[in-house]
Amino acid sequence: MVEILQNLGAGLWQALSPLNLILLFIGLIAGLIVGVLPGLTLVMxxxxxxxxxxxxxxxxxIVLLTAVYLAGTYGGAFTSILFKIPGEPIHVPLLWEGYPMARRGEAAQALGWTLFAALGGGLFSWLLMVLISQPFARVALSFSTPEYFAIVFLGLTSVVVLGxxxxxxxxxxxxxxxxxxxxxxxxxxxxxxxxxGSPLLRNGIDYLTVMVGAYAVAExxxxxExxxxxATLQKVGGVKTALPTLGQMRRVLSTFFRSSIIGAIIGAVPGAGATVASFVSYGVEKQYGKRRKEMGKGVPEGIVASQGAATASVGGALIPLLTLGIPGSGATAVILGAFLLHGVQPGPQVFQTSLDSIYTIYASVLVGLFLMSLIGYLAVKPLVRVMDFPEAVTSAFIMVLCFIGxxxxxxxxxxxxxMVGFGVIGYIMERYNYPVAPLVLGTILGPLAxxxxxxxxxxxANDWTVFFRRPVSGVVMVIAIIGLLYTLLSPWLQKRKESPLLNKNC
Amino acid sequence: MPGKIGDRLRQALFSIILVIAGLYLYYLAGKFEFVAKPGHLGPGFWPRLILGLIIVLSVGDVIVTLVRGGKDGSSYGESPAREGEDLERKRYPLLLYGGMAMTLAYVYLTTILGFALTTFLYLVGFMYLGRYRRPGVVLVASLVGTLCLMLIFVKIVYISLPPGITPFNNLTFWLYALLGIR
Known part of the structure; x- marks a missing residue:
């Protein structure tokens, strides 16, 4: 513990250096703008x-890109609550809870709950990341190829299970x-x-090409088209953020912890990001929450469940990235790309070779969380005005930046x-209702798998039972297979459940 | 009825293409050259495993689509509506084709005309195609945007963006000199 605090102190010192702070600030502003603009996704x-x-x-x-990632899970909340326009799919549940509150004249309270959830959820998963990563990296050093395959297999199946x-x-x-x-x-x-016969294809297809094409160009x-x-923006008026009182916070404590845990776990599962975390947490709250019957009419629990899980997924997604070199989400896949472009392979070994960098990243996430909340508190009005910017102009520049990327x-x-080819493929896949996220995930995890x-x-000696005979890989494989079987069989089970009811009604 | 069959075929088109391409690639995967060692699965095993699954699943999809038609929300051109958008989503295929053509031309012409000139033209064209009709803003945004991108990526980030071929590269070098890029 003392070692962690010492390293964190050194990391904080680095994170607070003027250059890192400027990058953090730029990243947060960029992330908030990305979150606000509907045509621009967090990964983009x-x-x-x-x-x-x-x-x-x-x-x-990494500090810059992580800041974009962090703030991107928060920015879209403003427009969801105020205008019913989710900048990100993450914030669709906020339409169901935040917008009705705004309609009742409680927009400031809804924004306050969002800020509380984003900061709280983020801090929870940050703490988890700091406490778990190093011990987990030590354990991961003993992992062999069957364990790595099992973890990647879990990631591959999770995109299907959670999709x-x-x-x-x-x-x-x-x-x-x-x-x-x-x-x-x-x-x-x-x-x-x-x-x-192409020399470039001989070197393989970089997953960043697929990612930029399938996500950005296709979108x-x-x-x-x-x-x-x-939608036209209504007048913002005097938008303010009213933070909840301590008593109010106490009443949603169970929702807060539930959503933070869900967010951190889903974030850590390779392939599932903030959107899945937000929806799953909202769904759990709607099924098991204290005020489940009022959900959808504008209750703070809905906001906390969704936003808390979305921001908590950031810390969760960084755990497998830093400890195993396996990205937990689309955004962390790009961050992995940034590591690789700089000649650094994340994994358990970086906790031995570049511990100072790791703790600087941790510290920057912590500083970023507070800075993001401060910007969110003070600058809602100018941020939502970004939506007035003509989309044709921003999209033209996005295309050129994709080209350069x-x-x-x-x-x-x-x-x-x-990249253009994958953009067209991504567009066609979307039109035929083939999701593109698994395509990108497959490209990223394929070589590892x-x-x-x-x-x-x-x-x-070609003995595939080894995946099930080793304790760690065996448990992970069984979890992955159960999840996959459940997903494949659940429509059939649902039908069987419904058919006697239908017969009864007839 | 024939129209219905045509519709179903259209819905299954992507899966049909996957089956055909999958079969061809499966064949190719059996022909990879490598030094064979006894007991080893070989470099074709993994792609063949993937292709086999793609073929089986796509054949299933084709059969289901042709027999039962597209399921709710899974047919071509009916992507689920984005929540929170009250607007009915109209589609303008010509804009899409224009955007695709313009993007392909942009990539092709960049090596000939150079990044600066092509980017300026592309930005102007794309904004206009995107139905933004304020010529002054379009021209200024495209010009300033192109110069800023060059300044950032060539001077600060040190990326060698395509200068184009003679005589167009002269314009690129003139702009470099103007921006103080050496």
Missing amino acids: GVVLLLPFTYPMATTQA TGSVQRAVVSLLLGLLVATVGVDDVYGAERFAF VLARL EGFSS AFTIRNNITDVWM ERAFMTTMISY
Whole structure:
């Protein structure tokens, strides 16, 4: 504990250096703006800032991107509550609870609850991250390839389990991502796969290309097809934030802890990010909360459940990223990309080689949480005015930044062609209701999954039962399989449950 | 009825493409060149496993779509409405095709005309295509935006953006000199 506090003190000293503070501030403002603008997602925001990090030191780059990530989970709350326009899908539950409160003339209170939940949830998961990461990294050092494969397998299945819509199409999307990851020279045998004679394909397809294309370009194209038609903004008026009193906070304490725990856990599961955390936590509150019958009519518990979990997912998602090198969400996948671009492979070893950087990142998240809350408290009005900015103009610049982002990965125009290609593929997939998040996740986790699987097969003479015979990998595999089976069978079970009722009614 | 079959075929088109492409790639995955070692699965095992699953699931999707039609919310062109948006979402396919064509032209022309000129033209074109009709703002935003991007990425971030070929690269170098980029 003393060691952690000492390291944290040193990290705080670094995080409070003028340059890191400026980067933190820029990142938070960018994240809040990204959160406010409906056409710009949180992941896109982190992606767009990635090229700016090339000349920075690794820690500074991560501080900037983490700040965007953190604030991106909060910014959209303002427009959801005030105008019924969620800047991010994360904030859809806030439409159900925050907007009715605003309609009753309690907008300031709704914004106050959001701030409380964002700060509280963020602090909870930050504490968890600081306390768990280092001991977990020590344990992770003993992990072998079966454990790594089991964890990646859990991440791959979780995107299907926690996703919405067609399970079968989510699996196909995930498999397409895994397939994209096989392009190029393979790590184990050195064989060239699906390169079709292209030197660039021989080096593989960078997942950032897929990510920028499928998330950013596809989204801009979809918005362009709608003619960039956003709802007109009403007058903001005298927007203020009224913080809840201690007594009021005490009444939602159980909701707060429940949502923070859910957020941190879902954030830590590879593939599930703030949106899933927000919806799951809201759903749990609606089913088991004290005021579940009033949910949807504008109760603080709904706001705390959703916003608390969304911000808590940030700390949760950083745990597997820093300790295992496995991203817990789309945004952390870009942060992983930033680490790799700077020649640093996150994982248990960084806790031995770059402990100072890790604690600077921890400290910057802590400072960022307070700074974000302060900006949120003072600057709601100017932030929501960002929505008045013409979407055609911002989208044009987003496209150019995507171009630069893809080009700078390898200084090659072919990557830009690939990005545009994945943008079109992403758009088509969305139109056919194939989710793109599993595609991106498959591309990111594909190489890890294949390497771990193939190495295990070589080491254990193709005996696949090894995944179930080792304690850690066995438990993780069983959890993943149960989750997958439950997801696959639940529609059928639901139908069976409903059919006798239908017969009875008939 | 034929229209209905046509609709279902259209709904299943993406899955049909996946099946055909999957079969072709499955065939290719069996032909990877490597030094074979006894007892090893080989570099084709993993992609073939993935492709096999894609083919099976896509065939299932094609059958279900053709027999039963698209399920609720899963048919082509009916992406779920974004919550919180009261507006009925109209679609303008021409804008989409125009945007795609413009983006492809942008990538193609960047190596010829250079980043500066192509970006300026692209920004103007994209804003106009996006139905923003204030020429003064469009021109100023595009010009200032292009110069700012060059300044940030070439001078500060040290990224070598495409200068274009002669004679267009002269304009790029003139702009570099203007911005103090060496």
